[in-house]
Amino acid sequence: MAEMHASKDQLPAEKLGNYEGRMTQFGDYYVNFESIPAGLGGPELFKGLPDDACQCEHWGYLFKGRFKFSYTDGSEDVVSAGEAYYARPGHVFEALEDCETVEFSPKEPFEQLLEVVGKNLEVMGQA
DSSP states (O other): OOOOOOOGGGSOOEEETTEEEEEEEETTEEEEEEEEOTTOBOGGGGBTBGGGSBOOOEEEEEEESEEEEEETTSOEEEEETTEEEEEOSSEEEEESSOEEEEEEEEHHHHHHHHHHHHHHHHHTTOO
16 A cells, blocks of 8 residues: 655655645645745646636645735635645635745646646746
8 A cells, every 4th residue: 555644855856947846646636845936826827727727626734935826706815824725726826925835636637737837837938
């Protein structure tokens, strides 16, 4: 049976510019330790997804920094260091400060998200 626990340091780092992610799969979910630079995110990252927004839900904890979820219904959530969060489908993410987080996301919608975001980063010249 696969292990269902991991420390950040046990996972290989994937870097994209100043972004660093360390990810593994637990059953039908991914866990992702992230170091996110201020300014990363915004609508251009999610272009091509339904409503040009992330359709994957995420649960997480923010250790450092602040970020914002802007939802397609016009609402916003700002998450600050020390807070647990839930992001419902239909959001756009933006890092307001340098962030350190751990996040849990369902496998299939997260893989769909990564495919589109990866293509958008290539177009933006950041991949």
